Amino acid sequence: MSEQTVITPSTFDESEDPRPVRIQYGDVKMRLPRLDDSTQLPLAMISAGIMIVSKGWNNLTQEEKLNFMGVILAYLIREYPLLEVEMDRKSGDKLKDIGLIINAWAKAGHTDPKA
Structure with a gap:
């Protein structure tokens, strides 16, 4: 029987x-x-x-893009349940608004000075 490898979390x-975003x-x-x-971030x-x-992003299929947006949206709704109510109440184009939130999040949280 092989030995068990024990890994200590960082x-x-x-x-x-x-x-910070x-x-x-x-x-x-949202913070x-x-x-x-x-x-x-969750796994x-x-x-x-x-x-x-x-x-x-430009090489993804439409299905892959929607799946990614679904993961992000699930996280946002878990963390901010009122976001779902707000989107249902105010959004004329939910997919567009989700994209705007993701884009703003990516830009605000961007730390690579080369890009």
Whole structure:
């Protein structure tokens, strides 16, 4: 029988704000982690992000883009349940608005000075 490999989880750096990205959609104010901060993102979002990075957004099929948006939306609604109510109440084009939120989140949480 082989030996078990024990892996100790990495530590958090508690000196930084874990949710520095602030976005407001209608009346819902969101504080979100940077998209490049894996310490604060759930694994489902990291997995979806890896697919985007590996293929590139423009190379994804429409189904892959919608699946990615679904993962992001599920996270946002879990963290901010009132977002669903706000979108149902105010959005004329929900897919467009989800895209605008994701785009704003990506831009606000962008930390690569080369891009």
